[in-house]
Amino acid sequence: MARGEALEKTEKGSTIHIIGAGLAGLSLARELLDRGYSVRVAETRDRIGGISILDPEASGLIEKLGSEISVSLQSTATRLGERVAIISSTGVEGVAKGVSATGFRVASPIELGIVGDRPAGVYPFHAALDLLIAGLSPGRVIAIYGANRYSLLLAEKLAQHGRKIYVISSNPVRSKKDLEILVGRVRELKGSQRLSEIRLDNNTIKADTLVIAIFKPWNPFPELPSVGHASLEIYDPKALLEASRLLAINLGCEEQARRRVKVQGAIQAFPETLTPCLRELLVVKPGGGEVWIGDRSYSIEGDYAVIRTPGDSEPLVVRGS
């Protein structure tokens, strides 16, 4: 991802393509429009909002942004040879300047160490969400693997529709509403046609559906800068808005010089490079605690903080305590 943010000096006249109309893409569009840029937002689905669509804290804002910003729906960014292009029913358009706001990647079963049968009824989170929005349920007895803001919202929604829900989490979480939370790791799936059984390391449950809701940041277009869940694993919508603001400052910077942000240990920082215009850094530390930027320490409350960056030393090193 080192090539990220290689958006050369961005002239205000040229269009910036934002790929993805989730909270990150829409808020970045707003930030850039406010700074006088011409922006196009491409969304592969036929709706905006991405995985924040169920989020009561974000839905109002999404609706507002959706009414202000024009989004091309069913417009999908993909790689054509060395280029990124946006494909829609009206044709193919090359992307000269763009930003990935394509959201999280859902971990695959094998990546999570899940083996066994490969029956019907195993869905990545996004697919289950697409089904739900279309008025369909992915199953009857549904296990959702991963306990986070989005998975719990999906769980509640499906429970409201009378589905039996288990949330499987590798570490203990506060039990919300009447959701049954199982602490463990999924190891093996059983089911010759439809899923019938999920074996955890410490338990076995009968379920016909497994929704995988373990997320990783992933930028499918590494030559473009990324924002939101494409670059950060964070579950607070406000953090996504902050990230969009920071990237907009970066993109708008006339000066070419950049300093790399080097991250040490299990810490995330955004963006990956800083222009001279940007003097802030978003640092993620789930649960809060101490982080170091260069030789200064900062204390984070909550899961993240936007920190004013010190000095001009090159590069900027961020590490945990």
Place this chain on the structure above:
Amino acid sequence: MEPRRYDVAIIGAGVAGLFIAHELSKFNLSIAVIEKEAEPGFGVSKGHAGVLHVVQPPFNSLKSMLAVKGNRLYDRVARELGVSMLRLPALLVARSGIELAILPLVYVVLKIIYQIRGFDISIVSGRRLRLLEPNVEGYAAIMIQGYGVIDSFELIDRLYRSSRARGVEFMFKTEARDLKIEDDTIVIETTRGSIRARYVINAAGLGSDTLASRVGGSERIEPHLGVMLVFDKPQTRSIVAPIPTLKPARTKGGGIIPMPWGSTIWGPSFAPTGSREDRGVRAEHVIDVIRKFKDLVRIKGRLVKAYAGVRPSTPKGDFSISYSPQTRRIINLVGIESPGLTAAPAIALMVIGMLKTAGLELTVAGKTPQKIVWRISTRARLAINPSGIEGHEGVIICPCMKVSLADIIDAIENGASTLDGIIFRTKLGMGSCQGQHCIGRAIIAMLRLTRKKPEDLVKSGEASWLVERL
């Protein structure tokens, strides 16, 4: 009314049965294909590695001979049917001092075996190896020419559609239960009534021994599981494997295999299983495969999937293609394990020869059927020339594999009735993100396009329901 009697009934729409149907359909014959699954190619033919092999140990076996013949037929077949296929060499790589030391000996032995059958073989120095395969780690290698990889899903689809266009009748969700010999007619008892034919080809894959045993066959299948791992990026240009040494059976064979659509397969593993229905990926098999190949290549891309296939192996370790002991009107194909995909076109020719010997008259069909113009997928169009992509072609459902709504419509119009049928035909969900952006949307598209009820949609088998109303 007398029930209809076909000239030939083929049991099994796997790659073997389909090639036989495809070749037979060029003659003036009435042909039926009976398949227990909902779509063609849902048996053994759906869980393999897609390699066109050259020779196979034991080298004087029927399967080795048919693989050599089949391999040579594939260029024409792929051209005729417009199937993506790549020709590439295999590299057997020496990674240790010991392997390097035995390399010349292995080379001499293999040279005899391969060169006689027309496959070029040479030694590749460490320097050349690094040039040929920058991601491969090794001191030197043996290079064997003549391998291939093929999009076998596309192959199955095209064989099916071309035979259907030439009048072959397909009966899906129809399982053959028994065979009876009545004078010059064979009666196939199926789950949907009986079907009569003058000649019967039993190409029932994992079910072939059971059916053959109804008419005197004694071959017995001992199923073997093979696990394969999929990475989402190309890693090598050739098929790469460690130099063969005496290895435990569980990791015999397999390689690092570049797929025609850009991903990489590692495997398969090899282990007996008690059940013919078993498609379970076991942790120890995944570990075996990783152990075997991890030091051979610098990993590019991410491990995105593990899947398993079942080989219909027999103790004899060879294909058995023979007349039933009771009548030459029944031909049984038992034990069509690897390299059955490679051998399939040659198997078809062999079976046709046997039918002729058994008295089936083969006259070339009078009028040549209309040539099918194969539709070019959106992915292929985007690769060649993206201009003109619009309408449903421009509505991309699967961003990783560039599958459009038009591709899904085409798959459904040409026989995909299940989600797997769509996946196999389009490669939907086979890319980096493994279905997160497409599986839900594809199911919704299926609902709209087929007008089925949500509860009637299936992944593949009858009980593999996908969704219900909220």
